[in-house]
Amino acid sequence: MHLLTRARPRDPAQVLFLALLGLVAAGWALVALDGGQFLTLESVVGIQQRSAALGIVAIGQTLAILAGSLDLSVAYLISLTSLVAAEIMAGQDGNIGQAVAAVLAVSALVGLVNGLVITGLRVHAFIATLGVALIIKGVVDHLYDGPAGAVPESFQVLGYSRIGPVPVSALLWAGVAVAAWFLLSRTRLGYRIYAVGGNEEVARLSGIRTGRVIVLAHVLCSVCAGVAGLLLASRLGAGAPTVGTDGGYDLESIAAVVLGGTALAGGKGGVAGTVAGVLLLAVLDTLFNQLEVNSFVKDVVRGVVIVVAVAVYARRTQGRPA
Amino acid sequence: MLSMRGIGKSFLGVRVLSGVDLSVTAGEVHAVVGENGAGKSTLMKIICGVHAPDEGAIEIDGRPVSFGHPIEARRSGIAIIYQEFNLLPERTVAENVFLGREPVRRGLVDRAAMEEATARLLDELGENSFGPRDVVKRLPVAQQQIVEIVKALSVNARLVVMDEPSAALAEHEVESLYRLIGRLRERGVAVVYISHRLREVFDLADRVTVLKDGSRVTTLPIGEITPGELIRLMVGRDLGTYFPPRSAGAGEVRLSLRGAGNHRLRDIDLELRAGEIVGIAGLQGSGRSELARAIFGAEPFTTGEMIPARPRSVREGVALGIGLVTEDRKAEGLALRQSVRDNVLLVARAVGGGNRAAVGGLLERVRLSPARRDQEVRYLSGGNQQKAVLVKWLTMAPRVLLFDEPTRGVDVGAKAAIHDLMRELANDGMAIMMISSELPELIGMSDRIVVLRDGRIAGTLPAGASEEAVMRLAAGEAA
Amino acid sequence: MRRALPVLAVLAALLTAIALVNPHFLEPAGFLAFLKRAAPLVILAAGQYFVIVSGEFDLSVGSLVTAEVVIAARLIDGDESATWPVLALLIAAGLLVGLVNGVVTTKMRVPSFIVTLGMLLVLSGAVFLWTGGAPRGALSEGFRVFGRGGLGPVPWSVLILVVLGAAAIRLMRADFGKTLMAAGDNERAAALSGVRVDRVKIFAFMLSGLAAAVAAILLGGFAGVSAQVGQGLEFSAITAVVLGGVTLGGGRGSVPAAMAGAVTLEALFTLLNLYGVSGALEFTVQGVIIIAAIAAGAVRLPRKPTPRTGDAHAAS
Numbered sequence A: 001m002h003l004l005t006r007a008r009p010r011d012p013a014q015v016l017f018l019a020l021l022g023l024v025a026a027g028w029a030l031v032a033l034d035g036g037q038f039l040t041l042e043s044v045v046g047i048q049q050r051s052a053a054l055g056i057v058a059i060g061q062t063l064a065i066l067a068g069s070l071d072l073s074v075a076y077l078i079s080l081t082s083l084v085a086a087e088i089m090a091g092q093d094g095n096i097g098q099a100v101a102a103v104l105a106v107s108a109l110v111g112l113v114n115g116l117v118i119t120g121l122r123v124h125a126f127i128a129t130l131g132v133a134l135i136i137k138g139v140v141d142h143l144y145d146g147p148a149g150a151v152p153e154s155f156q157v158l159g160y161s162r163i164g165p166v167p168v169s170a171l172l173w174a175g176v177a178v179a180a181w182f183l184l185s186r187t188r189l190g191y192r193i194y195a196v197g198g199n200e201e202v203a204r205l206s207g208i209r210t211g212r213v214i215v216l217a218h219v220l221c222s223v224c225a226g227v228a229g230l231l232l233a234s235r236l237g238a239g240a241p242t243v244g245t246d247g248g249y250d251l252e253s254i255a256a257v258v259l260g261g262t263a264l265a266g267g268k269g270g271v272a273g274t275v276a277g278v279l280l281l282a283v284l285d286t287l288f289n290q291l292e293v294n295s296f297v298k299d300v301v302r303g304v305v306i307v308v309a310v311a312v313y314a315r316r317t318q319g320r321p322a
Numbered sequence B: 001m002l003s004m005r006g007i008g009k010s011f012l013g014v015r016v017l018s019g020v021d022l023s024v025t026a027g028e029v030h031a032v033v034g035e036n037g038a039g040k041s042t043l044m045k046i047i048c049g050v051h052a053p054d055e056g057a058i059e060i061d062g063r064p065v066s067f068g069h070p071i072e073a074r075r076s077g078i079a080i081i082y083q084e085f086n087l088l089p090e091r092t093v094a095e096n097v098f099l100g101r102e103p104v105r106r107g108l109v110d111r112a113a114m115e116e117a118t119a120r121l122l123d124e125l126g127e128n129s130f131g132p133r134d135v136v137k138r139l140p141v142a143q144q145q146i147v148e149i150v151k152a153l154s155v156n157a158r159l160v161v162m163d164e165p166s167a168a169l170a171e172h173e174v175e176s177l178y179r180l181i182g183r184l185r186e187r188g189v190a191v192v193y194i195s196h197r198l199r200e201v202f203d204l205a206d207r208v209t210v211l212k213d214g215s216r217v218t219t220l221p222i223g224e225i226t227p228g229e230l231i232r233l234m235v236g237r238d239l240g241t242y243f244p245p246r247s248a249g250a251g252e253v254r255l256s257l258r259g260a261g262n263h264r265l266r267d268i269d270l271e272l273r274a275g276e277i278v279g280i281a282g283l284q285g286s287g288r289s290e291l292a293r294a295i296f297g298a299e300p301f302t303t304g305e306m307i308p309a310r311p312r313s314v315r316e317g318v319a320l321g322i323g324l325v326t327e328d329r330k331a332e333g334l335a336l337r338q339s340v341r342d343n344v345l346l347v348a349r350a351v352g353g354g355n356r357a358a359v360g361g362l363l364e365r366v367r368l369s370p371a372r373r374d375q376e377v378r379y380l381s382g383g384n385q386q387k388a389v390l391v392k393w394l395t396m397a398p399r400v401l402l403f404d405e406p407t408r409g410v411d412v413g414a415k416a417a418i419h420d421l422m423r424e425l426a427n428d429g430m431a432i433m434m435i436s437s438e439l440p441e442l443i444g445m446s447d448r449i450v451v452l453r454d455g456r457i458a459g460t461l462p463a464g465a466s467e468e469a470v471m472r473l474a475a476g477e478a479a
Numbered sequence C: 001m002r003r004a005l006p007v008l009a010v011l012a013a014l015l016t017a018i019a020l021v022n023p024h025f026l027e028p029a030g031f032l033a034f035l036k037r038a039a040p041l042v043i044l045a046a047g048q049y050f051v052i053v054s055g056e057f058d059l060s061v062g063s064l065v066t067a068e069v070v071i072a073a074r075l076i077d078g079d080e081s082a083t084w085p086v087l088a089l090l091i092a093a094g095l096l097v098g099l100v101n102g103v104v105t106t107k108m109r110v111p112s113f114i115v116t117l118g119m120l121l122v123l124s125g126a127v128f129l130w131t132g133g134a135p136r137g138a139l140s141e142g143f144r145v146f147g148r149g150g151l152g153p154v155p156w157s158v159l160i161l162v163v164l165g166a167a168a169i170r171l172m173r174a175d176f177g178k179t180l181m182a183a184g185d186n187e188r189a190a191a192l193s194g195v196r197v198d199r200v201k202i203f204a205f206m207l208s209g210l211a212a213a214v215a216a217i218l219l220g221g222f223a224g225v226s227a228q229v230g231q232g233l234e235f236s237a238i239t240a241v242v243l244g245g246v247t248l249g250g251g252r253g254s255v256p257a258a259m260a261g262a263v264t265l266e267a268l269f270t271l272l273n274l275y276g277v278s279g280a281l282e283f284t285v286q287g288v289i290i291i292a293a294i295a296a297g298a299v300r301l302p303r304k305p306t307p308r309t310g311d312a313h314a315a316s
Helices: A004-008 A012-033 A040-065 A074-089 A092-117 A123-143 A151-158 A168-186 A187-198 A200-203 A208-236 A249-259 A271-290 A297-319 B039-046 B070-075 B091-097 B111-125 B139-156 B172-184 B198-204 B227-235 B288-296 B313-319 B329-332 B340-344 B346-351 B356-365 B382-394 B412-427 B439-445 B467-475 C002-021 C028-053 C061-076 C080-107 C112-132 C143-146 C156-173 C177-187 C185-190 C196-224 C233-243 C254-275 C281-295
Strands: B001-012 B014-024 B029-033 B055-060 B063-065 B077-079 B159-163 B189-196 B207-212 B217-220 B253-261 B268-273 B277-281 B303-307 B323-324 B402-403 B431-435 B448-453 B456-462
Touching: A012 A271, A040 A074, A040 A168, A040 A187, A040 A208, A040 A271, A074 A123, A074 A208, A074 A249, A074 B217, A092 A123, A092 A151, A092 A208, A123 B277, A123 B382, A123 C233, A123 C281, A151 A168, A151 A208, A168 A271, A187 A200, A187 A208, A187 A249, A200 A208, A208 B356, A208 B439, A208 C196, A249 C112, A297 C112, B001 B039, B014 B029, B014 B039, B029 B039, B029 B198, B029 C002, B039 B077, B039 B159, B039 C281, B055 B070, B070 B077, B091 B111, B091 B139, B111 B139, B139 B172, B172 B198, B189 B198, B189 B412, B189 C061, B198 B467, B207 B227, B217 B227, B227 B467, B253 B288, B268 B431, B268 B456, B277 B288, B277 B412, B277 B439, B277 B467, B288 B313, B288 B323, B288 B402, B288 B431, B313 B323, B313 B346, B323 B382, B329 B382, B329 C185, B340 B346, B340 B356, B340 B382, B340 C177, B346 B382, B346 C177, B356 B382, B382 B412, B412 B431, B412 B439, B439 C112, B448 B467, B456 B467, B456 C156, C002 C254, C002 C281, C028 C061, C028 C156, C028 C177, C028 C196, C028 C233, C028 C254, C061 C080, C061 C112, C061 C143, C061 C196, C061 C233, C080 C112, C080 C143, C143 C156, C143 C196, C156 C177, C156 C196, C177 C196, C185 C196, C233 C254, C233 C281, C254 C281
Parallel strands: B014 B217, B029 B189, B029 B207, B077 B159, B159 B189, B277 B431, B277 B448, B323 B402, B402 B431
Antiparallel strands: B001 B014, B001 B055, B055 B063, B207 B217, B253 B268, B253 B303, B448 B456
């Protein structure tokens, strides 16, 4: 029994990493035929950088979805935090500490509000986070028409520098992913997130305070969005009121999570799948760029890939004896 | 270790338990038996802190206790294993066992300790077919039950309540359940064992308590009673007075099965005739509900013959003039947030046909007051909900109507009304098949009783057969 | 209908508040102009209602609206004679998109949230792929008249709204609506009563697609051709439906209430404009009011969507 389950790559994350390898191989072949080289240093760095912001948001989204919720407010929160960061930094190295602290505080607060509206006021997560998204959007649009604030050179290291072939932003993403993996697999909160998302009633009967778990998952999700906001601010050198929505981080992060095999209903999946999902999307992007395929094709392919992946997961679940 | 005295409980003014005493000693397997509605499940829920008793006292090790929440009962060393497991299918065995109380070392969950403790408990139970790291959803039901038992042991439960633990198990799995309970006994754990299967009661229990109509009849060491006596103690009541008179005779054959079967049923030969009520008896898991669903087309027969035709879907079943009043009316019978009117018209609307104009008359016939017609079904009592389900099918004027536990969760008055109506429908020429686990009801209503066992017909009994005879066939032994 | 009362009360309050600032608002001309503006969203909400009441989501309507407008402009390209064929094509395209959404959701058992999210990506990508990034071409006068013109004093869009609204109400009273509602409330009980659950859900998605097509025709005329014309409309439509007391997860709520929810949302926008709340802050107020209105309890939502078989099997 042990051996059997181990030997077969049942875990969607494993399947996805295999798909990722396959895609890289296929891409390499395609680009080679085209007379180029697929995985150059440049393109790898590009993939990592492209993935980092979405990757960090998607990690947070994973936590919310695993807890049986979801967060539609991340895109606007990213815009807001990029502005908070750049405005407080105002080009001065000395303000970086304060700015980071402020961003973390603001995003934690937003997560707290999301969580409390969902658990306390018992508003469906979809509507609750959509409402909070509108609130943030209003504030941001009211105060800003365009980029504002300034990020000092030293902070832009986060966005552009790299250590050897590895960009700092990718390291940040990896750090967040490892932290989330650690949280989910090694802490009580992580266990409880799975329990609440898996079956709220079973969790309650086991003495778990389910409301608190949902609120914490939302706080962490929002903090991840805040970190992504910091990263994007350092890339742009300023804060921008549309940076979050232009990236489509709300729906894309949900898509990446689900592509990674995490169930939208909660309770199953994990960080590894999300990482693979984000990377898969980024490799696709890179491939299309190198083949100079029209950038809009990528949206189409993306949509199809996500739906097909989830359909495959559904089929696999069906085929198994319960 | 557990002693309950004079326990009484009422729900909405209906007395469910009165003056019940129960004492369980360490290392004892104490069976609680009784008909459906005798109060077993209420008593069990009181033990486990789901309900608080209205009167009476509970003591554990001589200290009085009162539980406000199941978690408090758990802290006192009482664990319950429900028929429906409280497990997270996506998580591992160890994670389920320690759910909500994961051991922590330096702020982190101590997986190793968790898995070790789980492995140790599995080992003590002599279970080596799976390990602490296996994901629960991949385990067969019997092993999931073991996970529940390990969960109980891991909180150092000294009393484990098991509610029909064998209901979901196959024959060979029951044997390992026996071994498991033997090991619990060796550890000094007390077991309260609730079961309809008398063979298990006699195989396992040290003592047995018989409940009837909310009171305790007796408590006896198992050696001092025979199965026959036990059945008489459980039922011992005058039948016949409750039920409408049987009809004169059966008419034409409406439906007949020859050698019909599917993944749960084999070699079913059965005829349903106009004007006749055929009762279907059998233990849980014997294939009773599956038979009704197969005839109806919801889980179709795959082999054998059915005349007039073998339906492959619900719609084909409906087109053949078959209706099914399902066992679980909330999950399968009604759209609870829709009005009575919309529910009773649902089949007619979905499939077409049916006599919509007759609905008013039918509602009157079942005495569902017209004022309730626009009310959401969920606000109705169980009896009225069942009447709504019935009218839903009567609107289609079916030739064959299948009832799966038609009076479960229905109060006495509505029960009698439903019985009368079933007989009236039969007298009007409908062919009726009724599944019931309440033997008095089954015997009182049926013109013929077909007993199922393990997906086959174990035998057919004439009207007025004794409960002992039905039980013997259902359990498959000569008691 | 009792569940519609809170939204009607909110609507009445908003209309009163608007009338206080702008007395012309309640005159026929002013009110018709308001309805004309509201018509696309109200129609979208009616379409979304069918999907939500069956227990699903349709996130693709916003990008479908954009796609339809852009396609129309490109195909017509100012050519009057192309108007009617293109109109027919748009309606067919809307129905087709709904069909695909519905079939993938029910037959492949992918949660509708994901299916329609994928459709959103596919549509927006495909349209811009085809048009090369920026919308090109122009709509014909004959096309724009639906969004701009009117029959005498009554705008076409209001007439279309009334007709479609009446049709939606009729449909919900008919057998289809009743079985759809039952399927959203209790899929299993509906199936055991002979309801073809997959088929009614697919039909619901097609109605949503149809509503998006009509909304696109009105918006194209009213607001003109742009790549942003449908942006965020899926969220507005879902919000409007929920504001009308329709439960996410399915099985309850009425079409008129959902449409009233959309009118309320539009009235809210109007009021915020009138009271000089800047264009941006209106979102904030909108967000607060939506959360407050839904939390206020007239509308009790389950905290989690009722688990669907499709969700449970979403991934392994």
